[in-house]
Amino acid sequence: MQPIIDVHIHFDQYTLKEQQGIMKEMEHYQIHSLISVSTNLSSAVENLALYQKDERIKLAFGYHPEQPLPTDEELADLIQFMDKNHQAMVAIGEVGLPYYTNVKSLEGYLALLEEFFKLAVKWNKPVALHAIYEDAPIVINLLEKYSIQKAHFHWFKGDTKTIQQMVENGYFISFTPDLAYEHEIQKIAATYPLSLTMVETxxxxxxxxxxxxxxxxxxxxxxxxxxxAKIKSTHVDEVYRQLYNNTILFYSIF
Structure with missing residues (x-):
């Protein structure tokens, strides 16, 4: 084993006992740090408390798109919290579009995503994205509109054309443990550059x-x-090194 970083985990959703168990085992399993993404304001508050107890928990604040849109008051409260604590966070996330939730219109979700992209530009933060299949090109257009280069598409699924555009733009993706058994994900891993790859759970x-x-x-x-490493026909030590360095540089974790 070599040092690893979990770039996308909802650590606040584990029980206290589970959190404590993972934290105790991090050194043994050479887990350098965890980037705990937030789903809403209460999630962000919980993640901040976790970080304050152990700085190996890295913070991303955002609003998960697979839920009803926040009210104006809820969004204002979240942005106020993010503004107060933006220096502590390594990214804005999890944000994106609701692929799995049946919504009548994406208009409100697109407007919300734009607000987060404006904050990313303002604070010079990467964005951790929930944007798959046909939602991905829509999000890419927004990223280009705001000239955001540090974009991380977590657990990405999509077509060849979209993948090519993402590579050309230098966007990162991350793979989960389903790489071990999902053929669709294995195909993406075979073509996506290792230099633009990270790993998550x-x-x-x-x-x-x-x-x-x-x-x-x-x-x-x-x-x-x-x-x-098997898929890329690359020595496992090189894959460890590349992914670790990718993450350190992308998320400015030192």
């Missing part, structure tokens, strides 16, 4: 295959890296 989201029945843990990333 999206925990506590559960996985199948060799991880069936296991509570999602950042240590699973080691297995993801081994599968990625």
């Amino acid at each position: 999206d925990g506590p989201w559960p996985f199948e295959g060799p991880f069936q029945g296991q509570k999602t843990h950042p240590k699973m990333i080691h297995e993801t890296i081994r599968y990625l």
